[in-house]
Amino acid sequence: MANSMRAEHSTLGGHSVESSANTIQGAxxxxxxxxxxxxxxxxxxxxxxxxxxxxxxxxxxxxxxxxxxxxxxxxxxxxxxxxxxxxxxxxxxxxxxxxxxxxxxxxxxxxxxxxxxxxxxxxxxxxxxxxxxxxxxxxxxxxxxxxxxxxxxxxxxxxxxxxxxxxxxxxxxxxxxxxxxxxxxxxxxxxxxxxxxxxxxxxxGDDVLRSIPVSEVWGVGRRITKKLMSMGITTALDLQRADPVLIQHRFSVLLERTVLELRGIPCVEDASNASSGVRRTQILCSRMFSSPVRGFETLSQALSVYAQQACHRLHRQNSLCGSVAAFCSTSPFSKEYSRIGNSVILDDPSDNPMVVSKAACDALRHRIDEHAPYIRAGVMLLDLSDAQDFNTFEGMDAQRDEHGIGNVLEIATRRFVPRRVGIGYGGLRGAGRNDADTGATWTMRRDMLSIRGTTRWDEMPIVHA
DNA sequence: TCTGGGGTCCTAGGACCC
DNA sequence: TCTGGGGTCCTAGGACCC
Known part of the structure; x- marks a missing residue:
């Protein structure tokens, strides 16, 4: 679809030939x-x-x-x-x-x-x-x-x-x-x-696009701006007038589409999956720590919490994941920046927080530097598939968690609030009112949090009449 | 002292096959 | 001994967005 669209626009050099049909339908x-x-x-x-x-x-x-x-x-x-x-x-x-x-x-x-x-x-x-x-x-x-x-x-x-x-x-x-x-x-x-x-x-007239720096055009980021500037393309008008074929060649089809869109030719397709909610193709949960974390013991607490949160989202879109990646890094602003990442392929696709949490920890277990100050970590669920579509030979079922711990967690979460129960550190709650406050030193800082007036009974606003 | 998090899409390049 | 070329699939990395 995208390719045929590109070919059509490129060969027509900017202005499409309309079919005779003027129906208000489809494209x-x-x-x-x-x-x-x-x-x-x-x-x-x-x-x-x-x-x-x-x-x-x-x-x-x-x-x-x-x-x-x-x-x-x-x-x-x-x-x-x-x-x-x-x-x-x-x-x-x-x-x-x-x-x-x-x-x-x-x-x-x-x-x-x-x-x-x-x-x-x-x-x-x-x-x-x-x-x-x-x-x-x-x-x-x-x-x-x-x-x-x-x-x-x-x-x-x-x-x-x-x-x-x-x-x-x-x-x-x-x-x-x-x-x-x-x-x-x-x-x-x-x-x-x-x-x-x-x-x-x-x-x-042209003054509208002339007044807009090319960096402000949707789809043009910092890297592309730099390269465009070196080619003498500095405003949105310059980009609109650039040769789409040349742009596609030097950059990508994405930027070529931007050129055409600036000329009034629609090329960016509907990205939403109807209104029913989008099914993600990967799920990432990562956080910075409020203070550096050292050692696998503490790091694995965080990984476990993130894995459970990621599983919650996986479950919500009714998917299974085939592999789990985990990463952690020291501060990119320090001299000795290091980032460690690794992924684990699950024996069978799963949405079980126990399985995923263990996989995330296993991914980093023997790889981290026990003394390095890690400031962030994350868990990524990859290779997602639709839980309903999953079929294998008998005896090789997905590690679904039909009546197990994941479902119990879901039900408890729905009935109470997130993170009242969980596995390991994911289940601990400190004295603070922050969601992720497990009482551990690494949970994120939110010192100036306002009330959650529309989602928490105990934080509902009070009206004085 | 202290610098976010969660996504998507595209492309290049390697592996493999015929 | 000589060892083409094209297709497909996968993955890592780059770039973007808000």
Whole structure:
């Protein structure tokens, strides 16, 4: 599919020949100038923090990554005082606190819950929704220009009223252009947070793409930017005008598709597996430790906890894994950086946390340096297959865990909350209120965690009337 | 002192087969 | 003694996204 698409576009040199059929069906829908609607929450994590804590509205708020490491989301006010995403918190903490910045540990349980509500509300306004990330979705549109604008505004109001989150909307013929239109909507208050690509193109012509550095185009990362710059391609307009065949040759089909998308030719396919939820092809669970861990004994505690968490996700999508990989590493910022990884093939595909946990530990057992300070570790489940499809000869069954410990864990998790029970260290809970708080020294730091008002009875917000 | 986590897709290159 | 070329499959690594 992707290949035939590429061949077609490459040979046609940019503009496709339409078939005579003008039916609003299948791929033809996406040839319409307003076919793709991208709805994206403004400063999502920071906005979520404000939902149940309205005093934060208008104030500089930042949300930190796990372990309170880096800034990952900023409110408008925090952006205004010049805080940059990705900055390590320890480097700016003093100044930020002096400036009245309020920091929060990331509260993914809250964000996931609000994301779910937001997506549900938005799904009602268009025929097809493709959830792209926790805070944005593509909506497929077949309405007229006027109807589309009306619908986008109703969608924005519904999310704002129903969930308390502001979203911006970009409308364009392709996803890449919708990203650009969405960005424009966020940057230009006059747009009322809904921007049509065709409008800004009509008003500003080539200046729109000329004003966008190539590094800001969706799909262009740091490495590719550097290489493009050396070829004299510095703006989105330069990339749009580049030869797709040359780009494909020097880079990849991915970037070639970006060139075509910038020209208004849709090439990025639907990535979501309908609305029923996506089945992952690999599952990774990894964390940084709050302080360095030495020795296999302690490391295996962490591996065991991560393996159980990974199995929980494996079970949820009804898959089995054929192999388990584990890794650990010292700090990449230290002189003696080392990373150790190894994988183990299971005798039979399994979703049993006991089996997976043991495999993860076995993978690293005799490989680690007993004295090295490890700062992170992770467990990866690979070679996933559908549990229902699994058939072998008699006597060679999958190591399924039908009535065993995994199911007991699932049931207990559903009835109580995650991590009230578990194997080994995964079952211990310390005094703190953090999910992963096992009382061990390595569990992650979340010193500034807000309430999980939508998922925990004991943390429900209190309203004073 | 202190720098996130979880994914996807593509490509190159090796192994193997005929 | 000489030892082609093309296809397929797999894996590791690179690059990207949010």
């Amino acid at each position: 033809d829908v996406f040839r319409l100038p307003n076919a793709i609607v991208l709805a994206d929450a403004n400063n999502f994590f920071a906005s979520c923090e404000t939902v149940f804590n309205p005093q934060l509205a208008g104030r500089p708020v930042v949300v930190l990554s796990n372990n309170d490491g880096c800034v990952v989301s900023r409110s408008a006010a925090a952006k205004q005082i010049g805080i940059v995403n990705g900055t390590p918190w320890f480097k700016i903490r003093d100044q930020a606190e002096h400036d009245g910045v309020i920091a929060r540990s990331s509260n993914y349980e809250l964000y996931a819950s609000l994301s779910h509500r937001m997506m549900h509300v938005m799904s009602g306004f268009f025929s097809h929704q493709e959830v792209y990330s926790i805070d944005e979705c593509f909506l497929h549109n077949t309405m007229t220009r006027a109807r589309t604008e009306q619908t986008c505004n109703r969608l924005r109001n519904a999310v704002l009223r129903g969930v308390g989150i502001a979203v911006s909307v970009g409308v364009a013929p392709t996803k890449t252009l919708a990203k650009i239109a969405n960005h424009w909507a966020k940057e230009h208050p006059a747009s009322h947070n809904v921007t049509f690509w065709t409008d800004i193109l009509h008003e500003y």
